[in-house]
Each structure stands twice: as C-alpha cells, then as structure tokens.
Amino acid sequence: MEKKPAIELKNITKRFGARVIANKNVNLTAYRGEILSILGENGSGKTTLMNMISGIYFPDEGQIFVDGEEAVILSPKDAFSYRIGMIHQHFKLVDVFSAAENIVLGIEDGKYNLKNSIKDITAISEQYGFDIQPEKKIYSMSVSEKQTVEIIKVLYRGADILILDEPTAVLTPQETEKLFNILRNMRDDGKCIIIITHKLHEVLSLSDRVAVLRKGEYVGTVNTAETNESELTEMMVGKKVELNIHRSEPKNSVDRLQVNGLTCVDRQGATVLDDVSFTAKSGEILGIAGIAGSGQRELLEAIAGLQHLSNGEITYINPNDGKLENLRDKTPVQIRDMGVRLSFVPEDRLGMGLVGNMDIVDNMLLRSYTKGKSIFLQRKAPKDLAMKIIKDLEVVTPGANTPVRRLSGGNVQKVLVGREIAASPTVLMVAYPVRGLDINSSYTIYNLLNEQKEKGVAIIFVGEDLDVLVELCDRIMVIGSGRITGVVDARTTTKEEIGLLMTKSKEDGKETANG
Amino acid sequence: MITQFICRAILLGVPLLYGSTGEIITEKSGHLNLGIPGIMYVGAISGVIGAFLYEGAAAGAMNGVLAVLIPFICAVVGSILMGLIYSFLTVTLRANQNVTGLAITTFGIGLGNFFGGSLVKLTSSDLPSIALTKTSAFFSVKLPFADSLGAVGEILFSHDFLTYLAIIIAVLASFVLNKTRVGLNLRSVGENPATADAAGINVTKYKYLATCAGSAIAGLGGLQYVMSYANGVWSNNAFGDRGWMAIALVIFALWKPSFAIFGSFVFGALCNANNYIQGLGTETQELFKMLPYVVTIVVLIITSMRKKREHQPPASLGISYFREDR
Numbered sequence: 001m002e003k004k005p006a007i008e009l010k011n012i013t014k015r016f017g018a019r020v021i022a023n024k025n026v027n028l029t030a031y032r033g034e035i036l037s038i039l040g041e042n043g044s045g046k047t048t049l050m051n052m053i054s055g056i057y058f059p060d061e062g063q064i065f066v067d068g069e070e071a072v073i074l075s076p077k078d079a080f081s082y083r084i085g086m087i088h089q090h091f092k093l094v095d096v097f098s099a100a101e102n103i104v105l106g107i108e109d110g111k112y113n114l115k116n117s118i119k120d121i122t123a124i125s126e127q128y129g130f131d132i133q134p135e136k137k138i139y140s141m142s143v144s145e146k147q148t149v150e151i152i153k154v155l156y157r158g159a160d161i162l163i164l165d166e167p168t169a170v171l172t173p174q175e176t177e178k179l180f181n182i183l184r185n186m187r188d189d190g191k192c193i194i195i196i197t198h199k200l201h202e203v204l205s206l207s208d209r210v211a212v213l214r215k216g217e218y219v220g221t222v223n224t225a226e227t228n229e230s231e232l233t234e235m236m237v238g239k240k241v242e243l244n245i246h247r248s249e250p251k252n253s254v255d256r257l258q259v260n261g262l263t264c265v266d267r268q269g270a271t272v273l274d275d276v277s278f279t280a281k282s283g284e285i286l287g288i289a290g291i292a293g294s295g296q297r298e299l300l301e302a303i304a305g306l307q308h309l310s311n312g313e314i315t316y317i318n319p320n321d322g323k324l325e326n327l328r329d330k331t332p333v334q335i336r337d338m339g340v341r342l343s344f345v346p347e348d349r350l351g352m353g354l355v356g357n358m359d360i361v362d363n364m365l366l367r368s369y370t371k372g373k374s375i376f377l378q379r380k381a382p383k384d385l386a387m388k389i390i391k392d393l394e395v396v397t398p399g400a401n402t403p404v405r406r407l408s409g410g411n412v413q414k415v416l417v418g419r420e421i422a423a424s425p426t427v428l429m430v431a432y433p434v435r436g437l438d439i440n441s442s443y444t445i446y447n448l449l450n451e452q453k454e455k456g457v458a459i460i461f462v463g464e465d466l467d468v469l470v471e472l473c474d475r476i477m478v479i480g481s482g483r484i485t486g487v488v489d490a491r492t493t494t495k496e497e498i499g500l501l502m503t504k505s506k507e508d509g510k511e512t513a514n515g
Numbered sequence: 516m517i518t519q520f521i522c523r524a525i526l527l528g529v530p531l532l533y534g535s536t537g538e539i540i541t542e543k544s545g546h547l548n549l550g551i552p553g554i555m556y557v558g559a560i561s562g563v564i565g566a567f568l569y570e571g572a573a574a575g576a577m578n579g580v581l582a583v584l585i586p587f588i589c590a591v592v593g594s595i596l597m598g599l600i601y602s603f604l605t606v607t608l609r610a611n612q613n614v615t616g617l618a619i620t621t622f623g624i625g626l627g628n629f630f631g632g633s634l635v636k637l638t639s640s641d642l643p644s645i646a647l648t649k650t651s652a653f654f655s656v657k658l659p660f661a662d663s664l665g666a667v668g669e670i671l672f673s674h675d676f677l678t679y680l681a682i683i684i685a686v687l688a689s690f691v692l693n694k695t696r697v698g699l700n701l702r703s704v705g706e707n708p709a710t711a712d713a714a715g716i717n718v719t720k721y722k723y724l725a726t727c728a729g730s731a732i733a734g735l736g737g738l739q740y741v742m743s744y745a746n747g748v749w750s751n752n753a754f755g756d757r758g759w760m761a762i763a764l765v766i767f768a769l770w771k772p773s774f775a776i777f778g779s780f781v782f783g784a785l786c787n788a789n790n791y792i793q794g795l796g797t798e799t800q801e802l803f804k805m806l807p808y809v810v811t812i813v814v815l816i817i818t819s820m821r822k823k824r825e826h827q828p829p830a831s832l833g834i835s836y837f838r839e840d841r
Contacts, residue, residue: 056713076714080715092707092709092710095706095707095824096824096827102710105699
C-alpha cells in the first residue's frame with residue numbers, strides 16, 4: 001500500500017526569547033495509516049514541535065504542509081479545520097461537565113442538541129472500541145476515562161491526524177494496552193497518529209516509525225522494525241548509555257522498619273490507608289507500585305511523622321542496639337531526637353522537599369539549623385555540604401547561591417536527594433524520584449539509591465514506571481485503594497502481574513506475599 | 516394581612532433578584548463582581564436622572580411609554596458603563612477582582628450620592644430627596660384584572676412590570692445557561708478558561724459580555740427600587756445594603772437563577788418579618804434584619820458539607836486568566 005503524507009514539516013524553527021531555541025530546522029513527515037513516535041528526552045522540543053502543528057504556537061521559520069498543501073495554523077481552531085487534533089498531557093476538560101458536554105464544547109456549527117451529540121459519540125465509541133458513558137461527569141471519572149473523553153473530543157471534530165502527548169504516563173499496563181489497541185484500530189482506519197513519548201518499549205511495541213529529537217534538533221527517523229532500544233537511546237542522548245540498572249543481592253538483610261495495621265483517614269473521612277502491614281529490611285530496595293493516589297503519599301508521610309494515624313503501629317529497629325522504637329504519633333523532630341535516621345524525598349520537591357526561593361546552602365541549612373550552641377546560624381557546614389553535592393552529583397548550577405527554583409527538575413532532585421543522603425540515613429524513603437528527569441539524571445539517581453542500599457540502608461521506593469521498579473527493586477509491594485494487594489519478588493515478577501495487582505483493590509491479596 | 520406580607524416580600528425581593536441574576540451571570544464567567552452594590556446604585560441614579568430630565572422637559576404632558584423607556588434605558592446604560600470599567604480592569608488588565616469590585620462599589624455609591632445631591636439642589640426643595648411620583652405612577656401600572664381576583668389576584672397580578680420582567684429574565688438566564696451553546700460556553704469559561712480557550716471559545720469576549728449583561732440586569736434592580744418600592748422618591752443612601760444581600764443571595768441560590776427567584780422572595784420575607792411581629796424593640800428588630808445573612812451562612816455550611824460539585828461556585832471564580840500562564 002502506498003502511503004500518502006499527512007503532515008510534512010520543513011525547516012521548522014521556534015525560539016522563545018532571544019536565546020532559547022526550542023526547535024531548530026526540524027524536517028519531519030508523517031503518513032496516513034501509520035503511527036509515528038516522536039522520541040526525545042525532556043526539553044528536547046517534542047511538545048513544542050507538536051504545539052506548532054496544533055496551533056498553540058506559531059513557528060518562527062519554516063513551513064507546515066497538510067496533505068501536500070501549505071497550511072497556516074494560527075489557533076487550535078485552525079488546526080481543527082485541517083483535521084488535526086491534539087490530546088494534551090494535561091487534560092483540558094471541565095470537571096463539572098459531562099463527557100458529552102466536554103466533547104461538544106466550542107463547536108459552533110449546527111443546532112445545539114446534546115441528545116444527537118450523544119448518539120454520534122456512541123457511534124464513534126463503537127467504531128473504535130472505546131468504553132465511555134457520555135453522561136458521566138468528568139470529576140467522577142478515572143484518569144483513563146478522562147483520556148478517552150479527550151480522544152473522542154478530537155475524533156468528534158473529525159480529526160484524522162491525532163497527536164498524543166505522553167498518553168501513557170498515567171495509565172496502568174492494562175489501560176495502556178487497551179489504548180494501543182484503539183490507536184492501532186485508528187491507524188488501520190487510515191488515520192495518522194503521532195505519539196510523543198520517552199518510553200522506549202512503547203515506541204517499539206506500538207509505532208511504525210520513530211522520529212528522534214535531541215536538544216530541539218531533528219536527529220533522524222528510523223523504521224521501528226529495523227531498530228532496537230540501545231540504538232534509539234544513542235540517538236536520543238547522543239552517546240551510548242548503559243541501559244541496564246545495576247542490582248546487587250541484598251547483604252546481611254535484617255528487619256529495620258515494621259509497619260503493622262496502618263490505617264489512616266483523610267479530612268473528608270475517606271479511608272486512604274487500610275490495614276497496611278509490611279517490613280522494610282536493611283540493604284534492600286522495597287518498591288511500592290500502584291495507581292497514582294492509591295495511598296502511597298499518605299503511607300510515606302505516616303512513617304515520616306506527617307500524618308495522623310487512626311490505627312496501627314510503626315516500629316523502628318535500631319541497628320546499633322536492636323532496641324524497638326515506636327514512631328507512631330511522633331513529629332519529625334521527635335523522631336530525629338530519638339536517634340532514628342529517617343530520610344524522606346517527597347514527590348513534591350519544591351513544596352515539601354526544598355524551598356524554591358532559597359539557595360542551595362540555605363536549603364541544606366533546613367536540616368541542620370538547630371545544631372550549634374550560638375544564637376547565630378552555623379553556615380559553614382551547610383555551605384561545605386552544598387559544594388560537595390554540587391561537585392559529587394554534577395549539579396548544573398551557576399553557584400551555590402542560586403535559588404533552587406531556577407534549577408532544572410533533574411538538578412533540583414539531585415540537591416534534594418543529596419541532602420537527604422548526606423544525613424546518612426538508615427531508612428530512606430523516596431517518592432517518584434525520577435519524575436520529569438531525563439535518562440542521564442535518572443540513572444544518577446538509581447546509582448545513588450544502589451550505593452545507599454549497599455551501605456545497608458533500608459530503601460522504600462515509590463515509583464510509577466514499572467520497568468524501572470522491576471529492574472531496580474528487590475521486592476515490590478503493590479498498593480491499591482489504600483490496601484496492600486500483594487508483595488512480589490522483583491526478580492521473578494512481570495509487569496503484567498503487578499498491573500493486575502494494581503487494579504485489584506477490593507479483595508485481600510496478602511496470600512501472594514513472598515520474601 | 517398575609518396577602519399584604521407576601522406582596523411586600525415580593526416587592527422587597529425583586530431588586531435582590533435583579534442583582535443576583537446579574538451577579539450569577541457574571542460569576543459564571545469566572546468573575547466575582549463585588550461592585551454589584553455600586554452598580555445597582557448607579558443604575559438607580561441613572562434612572563432617576565433620566566426621569567428627572569424627562570419630567571422637566573415634558574412639563575406635565577408626559578407620554579407613558581417614554582416616561583418608562585427613558586429611565587429604563589438610562590439605568591441600563593449607566594450600569595453597563597460601570598460593568599465596562601470593571602471588566603476592563605479585571606479582564607484586560609487582570610487586576611485583582613475583589614479590590615476592583617470593592618472600588619467599583621465605593622465609586623458607584625459616591626457617584627450616586629453626588630448626582631443625587633446635585634438633583635436635590637436643583638429642585639431647591641426643603642427635603643433632602645427628589646420625588647418623581649409622576650414617573651413612578653407609570654412604572655407601577657397594574658394589570659387591569661388584578662383587583663377583581665381577590666387575594667390570588669393581589670399576590671400574583673398586582674405588581675409592576677419590572678417585577679414580572681425580573682422573573683422572566685431569571686427564567687431566561689436559567690434557560691440560556693443550561694440549555695444553549697452560549698450557556699455551555701459561558702460556564703466553561705468560568706470553570707476552566709484554559710480548556711475553553713483550547714476549544715476555540717473567545718474567553719475575553721464571554722467575560723466582557725457576561726459582566727456587562729450582568730451589570731445591566733443588576734442596574735434594573737436599582738431602578739425597580741426607586742420607581743416601585745420607593746414610589747419614585749430618591750434620597751441618598753436609602754438603597755441600603757440591598758446590593759450585598761443580592762450577592763449573598765447568589766450563594767443562597769447555589770449559582771442558579773431559577774433558585775434565585777424563590778430565594779429573593781424568601782429574603783424579602785425575612786427582611787420584612789420584623790414589621791409583622793408585634794412588640795419588637797429597636798434592638799430586636801436589628802436582630803431580625805440579620806436573618807437573610809444567617810440563612811446564607813446556613814446554606815453555605817450545608818453545601819460545604821454535602822460537597823456536591825454542582826453546588827459549588829465556578830472553579831475559576833476570582834482567578835484572572837492569561838493564556839501564557841501555564
């Protein structure tokens with residue numbers, strides 16, 4: 001079958017301000033009846049490029065051709081008139097509207113008749129295999145349902161060039177597979193699908209061709225069938241990267257932290273943690289997997305002394321004398337004063353972890369300001385620590401006195417993890433430590449965690465990328481709707497098994513526990 | 516006496532109904548217009564100026580249609596101008612909505628008192644008020660069959676046309692908001708302007724239109740107060756806190772114009788109850804005047820506890836929208 005080009009980009013350049021070049025001389029063609037992946041690290045200009053096709057930005061130089069004819073796309077409305085639809089990473093939906101109301105929003109032609117629209121929506125859903133209730137309100141929908149609404153929204157407008165920005169970031173493996181089947185249906189229907197992602201295995205399993213961007217520049221396009229993960233990574237990063245995460249066997253593993261029957265109720269009275277029990281051992285990484293918002297945050301905060309518990313016990317086993325310490329209902333300061341060396345890297349780096357407007361030295365000071373006898377702050381030690389972290393972790397910053405919020409996500413994370421590790425913890429809890437980080441920074445973080453593990457630290461790692469969890473952790477505990485649905489051995493488990501446990505929330509899955 | 520009480524409640528409620536219908540429409544676009552009291556005040560004084568000039572020009576030979584139309588148009592134009600100031604500041608310049616609204620209220624009341632005082636001076640009367648009784652008479656023309664139907668006729672048909680107009684506008688607003696594309700677009704602007712923008716809706720246009728239409732409607736409340744409730748007598752500051760009560764009514768009505776119709780009459784009854792209960796001292800009367808606010812607080816507590824998303828204010832209420840903020 002001969003393929004017709006749906007979209008051609010010629011010499012596209014986009015600048016933000018005088019110095020930042022988001023895209024430089026990008027040439028790209030996407031054909032009808034194919035799935036094209038746009039692959040690149042964070043900040044490589046993938047989203048900017050797609051935003052130019054969907055009318056959010058306008059290119060400074062270059063031309064866009066749709067179906068062989070030059071197109072001027074000034075607004076999302078123009079994009080729709082060229083039958084281009086984009087599904088953004090952050091959903092653009094009105095929460096109190098129903099699915100159908102969101103789908104017809106902003107369409108000007110014809111009479112406003114929600115009942116007819118619902119019929120059309122149902123027809124589209126049946127054609128491609130979507131599962132949707134048009135009259136359900138958005139606020140009562142799951143993330144995957146919301147995404148379905150977004151996709152139908154562009155299909156309803158008659159789009160046959162679909163751009164999806166990181167569509168799988170929030171989905172479980174099962175939901176991802178469902179989405180991919182739908183995308184394949186659309187491709188077979190002759191639509192042109194462009195998917196932005198940085199997950200290599202998805203690129204390989206879904207797309208027909210892969211276009212790679214690096215630092216705003218177009219590196220090249222390869223046929224998926226003729227490539228592999230390491231070639232793609234090399235194109236993306238520009239140098240060879242060792243992709244296997246190093247995992248050592250746990251040594252002299254002893255119980256360090258015992259959590260028993262933890263129950264936690266939030267302000268609205270909903271149970272966010274329900275009878276959670278587990279043990280974290282020294283010298284091993286315990287992974288926590290689960291759909292976002294299943295209670296991971298509350299669990300870590302409960303251990304760190306930031307959540308009020310309605311039931312349960314947290315027992316810390318002191319490595320020096322084997323004494324048992326009860327951490328329940330203690331504040332973080334009390335926990336520290338008891339000699340428990342607990343470090344916490346929260347998911348909200350600039351909210352709970354660091355103060356964005358303060359520089360690196362002052363952020364170090366946040367952990368040591370009570371030290372010293374003088375009424376003045378001791379700045380020498382934190383300053384040395386800041387310099388050490390900048391040097392050891394290769395933090396890219398103009399200096400130790402730069403406000404943390406000016407650093408990029410990866411560097412912010414290095415500062416935070418560096419500070420927490422410097423406290424030489426015996427228990428280290430990290431939540432989504434590589435979220436938003438590029439491949440190189442991610443591996444720096446994995447290596448740091450492994451180093452700590454070898455030093456005998458008990459690490460609790462809350463992650464979202466199951467591939468990473470399976471490769472990095474020793475055991476993986478799966479949490480669903482605040483309950484432990486299973487504990488699996490990371491060396492023998494599969495992503496599918498974890499995915500099933502993630503969605504299993506009602507029944508008690510403790511029998512699957514091993515290790 | 517019950518009939519009289521109900522009629523009085525309706526009469527008192529109508530300015531509130533205008534004010535809250537206007538405010539609901541404005542708030543649906545995501546703008547909390549605390550300038551409503553000032554805008555209603557300006558609507559009232561604009562109508563008074565129009566009527567004053569026409570009464571002077573017609574010199575006795577007044578045309579009924581013109582006598583109603585001129586103050587009506589003046590009130591609408593005056594309040595739209597106030598709405599334009601508010602929208603220019605908050606939509607285009609993205610000024611803080613609360614500060615701007617309070618400024619508009621202060622400004623509107625000052626403006627009203629200035630012109631009110633000036634007119635009083637022009638009439639060189641001994642009383643600090645202007646009586647436009649002739650114009651008022653045209654405003655309060657009743658339906659011809661009202662008197663022949665007894666109590667039912669009095670409760671349902673004895674009111675001036677501005678009362679019926681208020682109900683019609685509220686019903687219409689409810690229909691437009693919930694059943695038309697314009698309403699859907701407007702609600703989306705107030706809930707999530709970024710989404711509306713991405714869907715190709717002109718956010719700025721809707722915000723301006725909603726604020727100005729809301730102001731025009733609210734301004735009519737001021738006009739109704741002077742022409743029907745006060746029988747055409749304007750005196751400075753007599754309008755009282757009706758504007759704030761209209762804003763409280765928006766919360767009471769859960770941002771629904773249809774609920775506001777009922778709510779305005781409840782508020783009217785509550786405001787008036789002290790006159791119908793025997794043996795109240797001045798101090799207990801003041802306690803009774805608190806009732807509408809107490810009821811609003813109770814409604815707020817109940818809706819906050821029930822947490823039904825449909826009963827919450829528009830999600831982006833009070834937040835300025837700027838496309839490049841992401």
